[in-house]
Amino acid sequence: MKRQIIDKIKQYKTIILHRHVRPDPDAYGSQIGLAELIRTNYPEKVVYTVGEHDDSLSFMASPQQIEDAQFEKALIIVTDTANTERIDDQRYVNGDFLIKIDHHPNDDAYGDLLWVDTDASSCSEMIYELYEEGKTYADWKMSDEAARMLFSGIVGDTGRFLYPSASPKTFETAGQLVQYNFDRNEVFDGMYEMERKLLNLQGYIYQHFEMDEDGAASIKLPKAILQQYDATPSETSLLVSSLGNVKNIRAWVMFIEDNDAIRVRLRSKGPVINGLAKKYNGGGHPLASGATAYSWEEADRVIEDLKVICSEYK
Structure with missing residues (x-):
């Protein structure tokens, strides 16, 4: 080949x-x-x-x-x-x-x-x-x-x-x-160097992410939050791996509101998540994938599906 x-x-x-x-x-x-x-x-x-x-x-x-x-x-x-x-x-x-x-x-x-x-x-x-x-x-x-x-x-x-x-x-x-x-x-x-505004946004992520007992975590970054920290959706790519430092986390999802959709960034330390990404208009690797949601209600469904995946992971 x-x-x-x-x-x-x-x-x-x-x-x-x-x-x-x-x-x-x-x-x-x-x-x-x-x-x-x-x-x-x-x-x-x-x-x-x-x-x-x-x-x-x-x-x-x-x-x-x-x-x-x-x-x-x-x-x-x-x-x-x-x-x-x-x-x-x-x-x-x-x-x-x-x-x-x-x-x-x-x-x-x-x-x-x-x-x-x-x-x-x-x-x-x-x-x-x-x-x-x-x-x-x-x-x-x-x-x-x-x-x-x-x-x-x-x-x-x-x-x-x-x-x-x-x-x-x-x-x-x-x-x-x-x-x-x-x-x-x-x-x-x-x-990997970041402007101070992104470090501040990273602090917001650490303060506001949610994680259940099975290690499924999530954080939502709506437009209002991005504007508060003067950050663009593309700049948040530097922050997707931030939650990987959290003890006992198994997989996490970051939602970034863009102009006409919500970017879904999925990462994992073990559970396979690219099938979940495919379900929501995306795809990628088993431990690192991306998808798209078109409402915050749909984003909540992604979170619930991720919780199931983490709960079933052995």
């Missing part, structure tokens, strides 16, 4: 890389990291990375704005995106050939060529694996910038290597990447 992907990259002059909406570090890391690898090893090719930019990820990179005409006869590669609805920039359908590279459950098997590995800690780890194949098969070289992007993506999706998804292979990959010339402290600062 990896060699087929490399062959397709060799075949096309124009390559456009996509990732999911509301990006996280792994979305940028895999998308732009792969773009940097292609540029390094095929400087004659035209390579674009597209999608709406998230200011919180400016420390990593920024995507590009391109015209519709660029998609004609282009190879499209989508990274870190489980289903077509979540692909940022729906013009991906205008390309000539579509490749999916992802580590989420393959519920939507889109694309002309698919490589899905649910055992990978991150899509960025998969891109490093693709590089290793390219190194043997096509004499690929790794650039410092590609290494920085891939390392950032792995750090983001493993919670600084704290999540169970961080395997021995993950640590081995990170060990290879840190040998390249980039500032690790700059990566960690960009990813």
